[in-house]
Amino acid sequence: MADVVTMDKIVSLARRRGFVFPSSEIYGGLGSSYDYGHYGVLLKENVKARWLEAMVRERDDIVALDSSIILNPRVWEVSGHVEGFHDPLVDCKFCKLRFRADHLDQTQCGAKPSKRPGEHDKCDLTEPRRFNLMFKTRVGPLEETGMDAYLRPETAQGIFVNFKNVAQLARRKPPFGIAQVGKAFRNEITPGNFIFRTLEFEQMEMEFFVPPAEAEEWFSYWVQERLGWYTRLGIRESHLRVREHESGELSHYSSATSDIEYLFPIGWSELEGVAHRGDYDLRAHTEGSGTKLEWVDAEAGERYIPHVVEPAAGVNRSMLAFMVDAYDEEVVAERERTVLRLHPQIAPVKVAVLPLIPRNEDISSKARALYEELRRAVVTEYDDSGQIGRRYRRQDEIGTPYALTIDEQTLADDTVTIRDRDSLEQERIAISGARAFVLDSLAQDWKSPKSD
Numbered sequence: 001m002a003d004v005v006t007m008d009k010i011v012s013l014a015r016r017r018g019f020v021f022p023s024s025e026i027y028g029g030l031g032s033s034y035d036y037g038h039y040g041v042l043l044k045e046n047v048k049a050r051w052l053e054a055m056v057r058e059r060d061d062i063v064a065l066d067s068s069i070i071l072n073p074r075v076w077e078v079s080g081h082v083e084g085f086h087d088p089l090v091d092c093k094f095c096k097l098r099f100r101a102d103h104l105d106q107t108q109c110g111a112k113p114s115k116r117p118g119e120h121d122k123c124d125l126t127e128p129r130r131f132n133l134m135f136k137t138r139v140g141p142l143e144e145t146g147m148d149a150y151l152r153p154e155t156a157q158g159i160f161v162n163f164k165n166v167a168q169l170a171r172r173k174p175p176f177g178i179a180q181v182g183k184a185f186r187n188e189i190t191p192g193n194f195i196f197r198t199l200e201f202e203q204m205e206m207e208f209f210v211p212p213a214e215a216e217e218w219f220s221y222w223v224q225e226r227l228g229w230y231t232r233l234g235i236r237e238s239h240l241r242v243r244e245h246e247s248g249e250l251s252h253y254s255s256a257t258s259d260i261e262y263l264f265p266i267g268w269s270e271l272e273g274v275a276h277r278g279d280y281d282l283r284a285h286t287e288g289s290g291t292k293l294e295w296v297d298a299e300a301g302e303r304y305i306p307h308v309v310e311p312a313a314g315v316n317r318s319m320l321a322f323m324v325d326a327y328d329e330e331v332v333a334e335r336e337r338t339v340l341r342l343h344p345q346i347a348p349v350k351v352a353v354l355p356l357i358p359r360n361e362d363i364s365s366k367a368r369a370l371y372e373e374l375r376r377a378v379v380t381e382y383d384d385s386g387q388i389g390r391r392y393r394r395q396d397e398i399g400t401p402y403a404l405t406i407d408e409q410t411l412a413d414d415t416v417t418i419r420d421r422d423s424l425e426q427e428r429i430a431i432s433g434a435r436a437f438v439l440d441s442l443a444q445d446w447k448s449p450k451s452d
């Protein structure tokens, strides 16, 4: 079956089912800002939970950190962000829009959307100017005496400046890593593309500190490991690829970077970057702060500045990739259905409990009891409104892998129907085994039934 997904369909589903809304919509919204509704929050939480599981819980060599969003502004001077965290910006004097000079080939002209900026007769583009992406703010009660500070544009620097604290307390020696999930802010120029690029987003970053001689090896390891994380969570391999940065493209801190790209409806685009940052950051902060950020092994008589390999992913962009990869439409019994074939471990709701005849009190009290049992274990939804077919379709659209239906037969023999979101197969199982069935199913390996 051909892939039917487009960005418009994702935006519409996200809106219709309350995953994502335009931010401050009643005031006309704010470009490149979105708010997350109930299912969006649950989906995003699952993405973060799976990342923390893979990065911290299931490993011995990585510990967690949660650093501040507003750091001492010296951090950003020393890290090179004040000087180097720029995008080239061009203005069009005709349509008054701003564009990223390096993204013109992916951008629509403001006057004629079928053309690129600069291609229409009326386009009047300025020369590119450097535009710093960091949001500035003031710390302190008085504007005049306050201090300029920045909202962090990445979570990584909070990790580097804590290197000494963590290395001493975590009793780890290189190779070891520090992982952080949290908000980052960038005053992005290029608007559009839904939650792919927003002013405010969440990052999942891990800095892996290694002996310099091992850096190359760990770099390759982390590219493969991160690729495997996406495929294990159901993203189709045919929609993922690794692209090495060319030397002119590298960030100011990086000596090598490979992007893990996903085939979004806007084309192949970065999903995650894996960067070899060398000793750039620890060396810069050692010089900037006067605190030695190095590894000292008294027994071995060793002292060195570890090199850093960094897998840096976006929560919101991953969520978009999971939704795009899962979106499917099919015709069943002459009716069209839309279904999010999400990996069950990513799906916002794991199981729905549906009393077939809600007015029947015996049925609804059995259903309610099952719901209360299940929700202690996993995110469960109880739905007794409308026809059963519509209730199934609603669960399909939010990607709920299992639906349990309680009917008259349940009253006779204590069995329920379990319906599989993808195959639509229905099976009768004992109500007493429902919880174990759902938990067992969630623990299984899973492969997308969507074709490549």
Ligand code: ATP
Residues within 6 Å of the ligand: 154, 186, 188, 195, 196, 197, 198, 199, 200, 201, 203, 270, 271, 272, 273, 312, 313, 314, 315, 316, 317, 318
């Ligand atoms: P891009 O080239 O798309 O601007 P980047 O290379 O600047 O991204 P990194 O600094 O490597 O991005 O950040 C790591 C990850 O954070 C990205 O792979 C992406 O998933 C996410 N990310 C970065 N900027 C944004 C943004 N403005 N909105 C949403 N996610 C973002």
